Amino acid sequence: MDQKGYVMSGLSFLLAIPAIFLVAVLVDMVHIGSESQSRVLQSDATFYAAEDIEFNTPIITEKTLQKITQTVIQSGKPLEDSRLDIKNALQGEMDSLSKKYSENGGINVKCTILSVDSSPDPFKIRVKSTVYVNKGSITHNESLSQDISIIDTNYPIPDPIPFIKCKSYGGITNTSTKICYGSSLVNFLKTKNMTNAEAYENSSSSLFIKKCPYDPYIGHGNSKSFIVLKNCIETGYFHESSDGACFLCRLEGKATCPHYGFETFIVPSNSSNLNIKSAPCSIDHVIFNETSYPGKEITYYVYGVNHYRLFLDNGHRQKYGLPMY
Ligand SMILES: [Zn+2]
Numbered sequence: 001m002d003q004k005g006y007v008m009s010g011l012s013f014l015l016a017i018p019a020i021f022l023v024a025v026l027v028d029m030v031h032i033g034s035e036s037q038s039r040v041l042q043s044d045a046t047f048y049a050a051e052d053i054e055f056n057t058p059i060i061t062e063k064t065l066q067k068i069t070q071t072v073i074q075s076g077k078p079l080e081d082s083r084l085d086i087k088n089a090l091q092g093e094m095d096s097l098s099k100k101y102s103e104n105g106g107i108n109v110k111c112t113i114l115s116v117d118s119s120p121d122p123f124k125i126r127v128k129s130t131v132y133v134n135k136g137s138i139t140h141n142e143s144l145s146q147d148i149s150i151i152d153t154n155y156p157i158p159d160p161i162p163f164i165k166c167k168s169y170g171g172i173t174n175t176s177t178k179i180c181y182g183s184s185l186v187n188f189l190k191t192k193n194m195t196n197a198e199a200y201e202n203s204s205s206s207l208f209i210k211k212c213p214y215d216p217y218i219g220h221g222n223s224k225s226f227i228v229l230k231n232c233i234e235t236g237y238f239h240e241s242s243d244g245a246c247f248l249c250r251l252e253g254k255a256t257c258p259h260y261g262f263e264t265f266i267v268p269s270n271s272s273n274l275n276i277k278s279a280p281c282s283i284d285h286v287i288f289n290e291t292s293y294p295g296k297e298i299t300y301y302v303y304g305v306n307h308y309r310l311f312l313d314n315g316h317r318q319k320y321g322l323p324m325y
């Protein structure tokens with residue numbers, strides 16, 4: 001009996017081994033399960049933080065551009081290095097955003113702005129950055145290159161160049177949508193010895209940078225009685241141009257630059273002297289460049305005694321589909 005009992009307990013011990021092994025495996029599985037569960041949560045948190053930063057960078061950039069441009073138009077003082085200034089300002093904004101992640105979610109975030117530069121699309125600027133996000137054992141690294149709009153209607157950005165150029169010539173006033181030059185443009189053009197500078201007394205141009213939807217541009221003049229040109233001027237659109245300065249160079253007070261940029265019309269007053277048939281060309285980068293050239297009058301609308309005119313050279317007439325001389 002004793003011997004049988006010994007045999008039985010030996011057998012139950014043998015049977016117990018896989019059971020113990022099974023329990024050990026199960027305990028370990030539960031352990032691994034909870035660990036991978038927390039890894040999932042951590043990687044979700046880092047992923048969402050990185051995604052959030054990617055989503056927010058354009059909005060933060062647009063707000064920063066708006067703020068910087070505002071200081072330029074208020075002071076009339078150009079930036080020395082707009083790319084560097086915007087990069088530094090943006091870095092400051094990203095640092096304070098990163099701080100919020102560590103304070104609220106215990107997530108380490110570092111967003112480094114590598115560069116701010118012109119983009120192939122002149123109505124955008126290119127921002128390159130790296131995003132590093134870390135929580136626990138999970139780290140997420142990302143390199144971003146984002147082309148960010150300067151014409152978002154939520155954050156409209158004024159054209160800085162008229163404010164910089166006219167500062168010393170009597171200054172300009174801006175309404176909610178237009179820049180009114182008063183006598184400043186006449187004074188400015190006279191320093192360049194331009195004939196018939198007075199055609200620009202009380203001239204105006206668009207305040208905010210807006211992209212002209214009438215593309216191809218040749219349609220401006222091909223329309224019946226220049227209706228497209230008239231609508232374009234009244235709304236104050238800007239056009240892509242390889243001669244006109246890009247936005248970042250405009251912040252530095254340059255009317256032309258090597259980058260692909262844009263241009264807009266500077267429109268003489270509708271009561272300007274009708275005897276003037278030739279005056280400085282009504283394109284902003286021509287007027288604000290060191291050397292301007294003249295253009296001949298083109299009347300795009302007449303209302304009573306008011307004549308709505310531009311002065312354009314043949315090059316720009318061709319671009320906008322207007323009759324050449
Ligand atoms: Zn247009």
Ligand SMILES: [Zn+2]
Nearest residue numbers: 246249257259
């Ligand atoms: Zn440029």
